Amino acid sequence: MKKVQFLVAILLVSLSGFAQETIKLKIKENKVPCVGVAPMECLQVKEGSNKDWTFFYDSIEGFEYEPSFTYKLKVEKTKKSGNLPADASAYNYKLKKVISKKKAKTSKVSQTTNLDIFNKKLVLTELNGQKISKGSIYFELNDSDKTVSGKSGINRFNSSFEFKNNELIIKPGMSTLMAGDPKSMELENEFSNAIQSPFKVIQIGNEVKFINVKTNKVEMIFNIPTTNDIWTFIDGKEWKLFMLENVGKDFGNASIQFNVTENKVSGNNGCNRFFGNYKTTSDEIIFDSLGTTRMACKDEESKETERKMMHYLNNSTLRFDVAEQTLNFYKDDKLVMMFGLQF
Template sequence: MLLELAITFATTFMAPVQNKQQPAKTQIIYVKESKEPCTGVAPMECLQIKGVNDADWSNLYTNINGFKYTPGYRYKLRVRITQIKNPPADGSSLKYTLTKVLEKKRISSSNQLAAVTGKKWVLVKMDDADVTDGKIWMEFDAGKKRIYGKSGCNNMMGGYSSSGSNITFSKVAGTLMACPDNDVMRREGAFIQHLGDQTFKYEVAGPLVNLVKDGKTILQFRLENKDGGKNTAGSKETVAGKKWALTQINEGTVSNSGIWLEFDAAKKRFHGKGGCNSISGGYTTSGDKITFTQAISTRMACPDADVMHREAAFLKLISDNTYRYDVADQTLNLYKDGKIVVMFGMQEK
């Protein structure tokens, strides 16, 4: 009998202590009107949640049982949170269950569109195909209701208007430079055709903008840092030794203008043509900044008044001015206040 008791006590005290499951708790959370790209087991989109006293949103890597999410609405929910016993290695240890929707509020689409303007959006998907080279991008000018950017090989621009969650593009056009890569040219044509004179439902989801038609995402763009993205940070070595022909001044595309520049890195000088006259001057670079000295030109009068006016406007832009610049996709871009002021295309000498 004593032996049996001893074995019983030994077994009791030697058995591993089991962790008790924590009781469920009820919490009030907010759910944001848009999801954000995140990475769990694989790349995915996460609901954005925060508590009543939280300042920042955080990713929710699981679903809320019983909750039907609609983009464009911000929710206030009461949820029950329970611990999952022995969760899978790649799964959440918490289970969220909806108990009540306390508030559902439509977030103004104009606020969403405001998050798009003034930023550089790079195409990452067209139809069902991923686009990874960053050659197609656009920016929105809210004041002028204009878009501008690159369609792959050529510069592009157009107008846009918005109503509710719809956006309509109009008169989208580009320069007509022929590029040697046929695949780039074909994709450029498809992109312009998709965008031109079309209306889409648009969705802003963190760093992504989706243009949707008939429930299907046709074009998807990702936000790129204009000051630190992969298409920025030119240098005098990449600028020098090449001939740069003017293709855009302010928001107007230019073709066969006769305006071009070349840069001499050793002498820190530039020379070229203003359309009618020969021009030259000095320049310096520092990081992604380029500074031009006063440009000088010959004084030949040309019979075409438009050519003379454009030459004068170009000389005024580059004289005694500093710009942020980059060299990307065979273009030299000069920026002021985040907008392209002058764009050149690389040209054979």
Template structure:
């Protein structure tokens, strides 16, 4: 989606099949006044950039040579974009070099509003639902966690994983884009309660109050959801060995990409298969054959840098999507789960890749 992916893609795949370095490209870009959390080889903060005709910002996982960034200013830059020959495994295949600063404007960044101390007691903790409406709940298995850096929440709806965005201001919290995985559970009551919970929080604004170890969400003066603070599981648990039976199932199937970021795909032509003995994956990126290594724990998977053949396809959109997919998985760690007939990869509680199951 980002223009730099398109540039990287075109220069990589449309180049003649000789050891010839592609010519540098000149591009005008905007640089946002604030960095945003991102995950490359490790969690970090990335510059946010977009092209002149782009409507959304994207993370730049490298620096702009010759550019001195000062937070609080929005920049319009002319840059030279050069394809890097034989980049290191953890390095970018594209080099950005500043040609000229076309514009530099001071931007007033939004101040944190509301009771920061109160919200600090909410964010980063696990909150289990103990009451919904007038119904007391025991071991509902519905819980939420809030990430203050990304303004996202994730958790469980009782059966499926749930996730979305939020904004906290003063004594109010607004939920948006609440979504869930699509696993069907055998207990119909659990599914009904999950559906009611998602409907309750989806695109709603509540007053919130923290009392001791209780978080109350109110609407029209009435408490509609009550959560209790719960100790998080020991993070070391994430390092335990993967479920052998689950991975035997994963390895027996072909996994087709049906969602990439916010885009739902039909017949994407992107798929992976996993070899649990060799800890390798292979598949198609839409145009080229791709392969690499992986390591899995109980609920996390780490991909090595993915490699691909260098066939040039006529459809630029397919090539752009292939480049986006390779960049998304290469050298990254994600939380994963298998829900019904989907394999889902998560980052900060949000599904970034969803695969649909297919028999080999």
């Protein structure tokens, strides 16, 4: 009997070892927009000896990411067992060791030009002489690491750029591969082809013109949204929660709505209605004097949604932005809640 038990123990150890391996990951200094179950922000990683950066849609247990630092990690990768949802990851990741953590080098781009276009959202308003009104094409030039991230219409993309002598070159990068309606796909293809050209950049107030170096024609015009523009768009609309702490799903009635004239906020936290005040400066928001109804939660998931959502709304300063039809809230540079426009 002891011999049988010993053999079973060896077999179990062997099976668990087969499903588990230790890998090395390189982590880039910035996250980029990506699409998993829902739009989110992903780490960029290189696994082992891979040369190309790829999106990392999962979390690493025990790893605290800090922007502007590059990492080399030793990570335990374990295959999950059982029947998994089609959109779920097949692996769990757990930090074993931080091999290195280094501050990324900072580019001097914004210090060597009078343009005020870096680290700001540029929204396409005109392409090859045609007005673009949807606001579905936009990107941001990050001058700390010379990266570009944004949306080309249907798909999200990220790459890198060079800026010399007032001339901008956006290099080929990575993109998601989602399909859309024919008109949207045609617009996306036109933009994707146009953005590959070298451009001279001229800024007048919040309007930014991209002039093709070869043809000397204004090929694209972008707008940098102001705080007033953003709040005019947010005001009065119902925004439905679809991502909470990097988990994207249907959160039932959970939603938020703003009355900009009165600086009032209201909504549903999954179980109860909430209401209160808010104040904002630039891209930060503080909620104040929040109250809720007192109905009991019907299930544990709704109760957990309520707990987490109110944790971020109560006495907390959050950073926010709007990306096309999503309203996003960040805590300490970590994306914690995403709301989609409810039609």
